[in-house]
Amino acid sequence: MKLMDTIGFLELNSIAKGIEVVDYMLKAADATLIMARASCPGKYYIMISGQVAAIERSMEVGVEMGGRYVVGELLIPRINPSVIQAINMAKVPENIRAVGVLEYYSATGSIIAADFAVKAADVELLAIQLGTGIAGKSFVVLTGDVAAVKAAVEAGTQGAKDQAMLINKIVLSNPRPELIDSLIQ
Incomplete structure (x- = not known):
C-alpha cells in the first residue's frame, strides 16, 4: 500500500480546465486521486494524496497548468x-x-x-x-x-x-x- 501522508488540493473556477489539470497532475508524479469533481458555482475540486515529494511535484504542475483558473490551493504534509x-x-x-x-x-x-x-x-x-x-x-x-x-x-x-x-x-x-x-x- 502506498504511503499517503500528504494531500494536495486544487480549486479551479473552470470545470473544463479542472479536468485537463487532473490528467497532467496524475501524469507528473506518483499521486493517488482522492477526488476530482465539479461543484457549485462552477468550480472544480481536485484532491490527491501520496508522499510529500510526489504531491509537491503534482501540485506545481497543477498550478502551472491551471494558471488564471486556480482560485485555491493547499498542500498539507502529515495530514490527519x-x-x-x-x-x-x-x-x-x-x-x-x-x-x-x-x-x-x-x-x-x-x-x-x-x-x-x-x-x-x-x-x-x-x-x-x-x-x-x-x-x-x-x-x-x-x-x-x-x-x-x-x-x-x-x-x-x-x-x-x-x-x-x-x-x-x-x-x-x-x-x-x-x-x-x-x-x-
Missing part, C-alpha cells in the same frame, strides 16, 4: 487521516456531547481548519462538506467533549485565518439527535 475520510462522508459516534461547526467561503478553508482542529484536541470529524449545492461554501462538523470541541474550533479558526475567509463558527453542547442527523445527510 480523518480529514481525508471525513470529506463528503460522515459517521455518527454513539455519544455526542458537543458539536462544533466551522463555515468557510472556500473548500480549502474547511480542509485546513479540519486538519488544525483534529491535531489540536481530542475530537472526531463527523463531516467535511465541500461546496456542492451550497454556492461554493464549505463547512466542517466535529464532535467531542465541550472543552475539546471549543479548543478544536479555535485551533481550526486560527490555523486557517491566513488562507481562508471564515463565515461563522459555533459550538453546541448536548445537541439533539435530530440535529446531528440533519448535519450529515
